[in-house]
Amino acid sequence: MAKGTTEMEVGSDGVAVIYIANPPVNALSIDVLFSLKGHYEEVLRRNDVKAIVLTGTGRSFSAGLDISAFADIRKPEQLKDHCILIEAMTDIFEDAGKPSVAAIDGPALGGGLEISMVCQARISTPNAQLGLTELQFGVIPGFGGTQRLPRLVGLTKALEMMMLSKPIKAEEAHELGLVDAVVSPNDLLNNARRWALDIYESKRPWARALYKTDKLESPDLAREILNSARVQSRKWAANLQYPFVCIDAVEEGIVSGPQAGLRKEAMAFQELFFSDTCKSLIHVFFSQRATSKVPGITDLGLMPRKVSNVAIVGGGLMGSGIATALILSHYPVILKEVNEEFLNAGIDRIKGRG
Template sequence: MRYEANTSVTGSGAKGKFSGGFDITAFGGMQGRKIAPPKPGFISVEVLTDTVEAARKPSVAAIDGLALGGGLEVAMACHARISTPSAQLGLPELQLGVIPGFGDVDHCTQRLPRLVGLSKALEMMLTSKLIKGEEAHDLGLVDAIVSPDELINTARQRALDILEAKRPWVKSLYKTDKIEPFGEAREILKFARTQARKQAPNLEHPIVCINVVEEGIVSGPRAGLWKEVEAFQGLLHSDTCKSLIHIFFAQRGTSRV
């Protein structure tokens, strides 16, 4: 993070990458109880929501390269996001048998629908589809597209503009303008469940993901956050998650050979 005293905070990654998300190698340790999981909800509430998002100093994510999983969640917790055209954003967690929301760090299931709408958010989560910066801008996930050379300066200026009330101070967890009306949202969720059961009838985690999203729509984002925490911890120790992580590392090893 880059700090400017009494004015703004802008965040960017190193070596042309914003953040690739959580280190998947730690999954095995957590599943085997060798690594203790974070205290449920602590990081997601205390750091992202109650510290970053609720801060009196605005934060702006400067996104280049990858912004995946927990990396994208950090960006979504900021008050604005600036991206390069070639940046890649997405939530690939379902490929590993879990839902977005690893280790109580993220609450992507609650923020993404409030930034891009319920239909697109479900598509991104359930298919693990990555999108480029331009599409993210069209959807409202990022606020501006600039070249890599302009990225940091533009993010700094956006933070100053927010501080001086020239730009809106947006807390993504509490946005409602992109959420469909309740009746329409129910139909979207119902359709998503039907499709998930058709495409993967023996997998539990896509349905769990939809249920967590629904909890946030029905009961509010904080309720959805706690349901996400609980659901993730349950899925982490499932046979499906263990098998998909094993496949992930087997494929990685094969590609290196």
């Protein structure tokens, strides 16, 4: 059964709009990637298409790789095949003779942001959240993010975004140069279409992030920044491999060129994917999601009862702490103790905490 797809419509202006359609967050499943590649190949063959806008259905561009689909991969050969697909797809995007503009609303995370960086421009709404969050799963970006992000926002900010797995908002992304314009949601597609046609008509530059150099620091300063990132990583992740592998991939691209950096990134991604750390962090991710789904309760749409009073047996350290938290949240509390002396002591502890 297919999991997600892409949809395409071609307007009278010659712009093909391709929608990533995999609700609720338009995750990049294998089916989505195959469909996306197929639509790109189609528009490149069509004479009635001048330019392309890539966007997502609903209120999300793409939250990145479908972790559940990739978690089923058990053999290196399977992952290698998927990585070859991804590489072929990004090559088509970047080397196409027709410009692409990413129209971003909501999250563009991980592989979602990486695909947008292959486009010649990015237009977003104020609601956009952009980030490379792969390190939280024990791997590094695998769609070229280690190479394109530093060339768009500079080395220092790129390393910060990757190391912390922390998305940035649209306004900051615009200031950094990660997005080219911020527009209202109602104007997003029209602006993206116009921008794509402007590139096609040579009214705007045909930018390829992989080969930009204006945001890269001098070799000496870059070396200093990379070494500083390694020092910081040793402080918070001394026994973890993936932060240092990410830094090494970034460095390879700066020292030996972006193609060498892409090769190093691809090899590192495949190695880290099968590491115990990656498997454990993916397990943690799914475990956390499972806590919000209790069979026989959440799937039946049951609503929690309204709490009017809370009784606590014992006013010791733990009991008084629980009572304090409830009182601060405006719940009436009944405290029970074995005698009046212990009860007063518990009340005093609560007063002291409050």
